[in-house]
Amino acid sequence: MSDTCAYKDPDWEHQGQRLDCGRPRRSDDPKGYCILHSSDPRRDCTEFVDEVIRSLANRKGDFNGCNVPAGTIVDLSVQRLEPLPDFTATIWNEHSQFILGQRHLDGHVHLRFHGASFHDGVVLNLAGASFAGRLEVDLGGATFLDGSAANLSSCTFAGGARLILSQCRFEPRTELKMNSCTLREMVWINDDHQSGPLFAGVLQCRGANFECGATFMGSDFAERSTFEGVDLRNVTFRNCSLARTSLRNAISIEDAEFDNVRWATPAKQRKQRRASWRVAQSWRRLVDEANRVTIQDEVDAMASMSNEKITSGFAAAERVYRGLKKSYEKRADHPRAAEFHYGEMEMRRGVESQDVV
Numbered sequence: 001m002s003d004t005c006a007y008k009d010p011d012w013e014h015q016g017q018r019l020d021c022g023r024p025r026r027s028d029d030p031k032g033y034c035i036l037h038s039s040d041p042r043r044d045c046t047e048f049v050d051e052v053i054r055s056l057a058n059r060k061g062d063f064n065g066c067n068v069p070a071g072t073i074v075d076l077s078v079q080r081l082e083p084l085p086d087f088t089a090t091i092w093n094e095h096s097q098f099i100l101g102q103r104h105l106d107g108h109v110h111l112r113f114h115g116a117s118f119h120d121g122v123v124l125n126l127a128g129a130s131f132a133g134r135l136e137v138d139l140g141g142a143t144f145l146d147g148s149a150a151n152l153s154s155c156t157f158a159g160g161a162r163l164i165l166s167q168c169r170f171e172p173r174t175e176l177k178m179n180s181c182t183l184r185e186m187v188w189i190n191d192d193h194q195s196g197p198l199f200a201g202v203l204q205c206r207g208a209n210f211e212c213g214a215t216f217m218g219s220d221f222a223e224r225s226t227f228e229g230v231d232l233r234n235v236t237f238r239n240c241s242l243a244r245t246s247l248r249n250a251i252s253i254e255d256a257e258f259d260n261v262r263w264a265t266p267a268k269q270r271k272q273r274r275a276s277w278r279v280a281q282s283w284r285r286l287v288d289e290a291n292r293v294t295i296q297d298e299v300d301a302m303a304s305m306s307n308e309k310i311t312s313g314f315a316a317a318e319r320v321y322r323g324l325k326k327s328y329e330k331r332a333d334h335p336r337a338a339e340f341h342y343g344e345m346e347m348r349r350g351v352e353s354q355d356v357v
Helices: 010-014 045-057 264-274 277-289 296-302 307-330 334-352
Strands: 073-075 098-100 111-112 123-125 137-138 149-151 162-164 175-177 202-204 214-217 235-238 257-259
Touching: 045 073, 098 137, 137 264, 257 307, 307 334
Parallel strands: 073 098, 098 123, 111 137, 123 149, 137 162, 149 175, 175 202, 214 235, 235 257
Antiparallel strands: none
């Protein structure tokens, strides 16, 4: 038997590259795999990380198909990354982490997690990093399973750098943080009608800047998702559910496109969150008056525990309703625009009414 790892990646053969991993095989691995490709849960986390760092020091960044042991922290915040690591089709087991750190990466290269799977408790942490040149951060086809998260907060993509999320799946109880993230290339979360929404987790985009626009397709944003403070100019939501998503203080809502977006009704929203006793009577009146569409920001206002927060919440919801109304009016969808106009008027009445105490 060969002394090198027996792992073979079909893509290597297709591209005419060597078929084997080339790293030393583990003597106790039944498949003859190395420390990186072995699925043995008894592997030492430190030994795994040391091999990753050793490979990078030898300018070998190919980690295709690696199996990251549970609890392993792969911290590359101070490592030389030439070439950038390729974690295509890697398996990140429970509570492992990838940390890139607040570093600047540039060039015609790619940081790949294409087709990777992230299990419960795994955190892909790119927070604070900046990318430039023709660099691509590729999460296309990756799967974030229940309990995992990706943190891209305060990341900057400039000068042609791109974030690829095509066919990236976020299951329920996952989280994608993009707070204060700046992207100058379009973000795609594509739709897959056969297997359901590709995004079903929590998306947090407070203060994010989509300079060239963004398109979200086939996304079912979970509760606590927010686009608070985001400039939605040239942002498109297609085949999405925004029933539990906050648009509070979002900018240029009227310039966003909402195509086949699913909203909620007050009766459905009330099941998710109970209004405070101070506005219960007003809530019942709204439900009785019309089975209209509603937004999460109105529900949040209803659940506030002080008059001041209720009033400010109604005022914020009024602005969101007005922006949505104008967006639908621009596309001549007058029936839907009328529903949001009704919501706008209700929020205005809620601010002005002396009945809200």
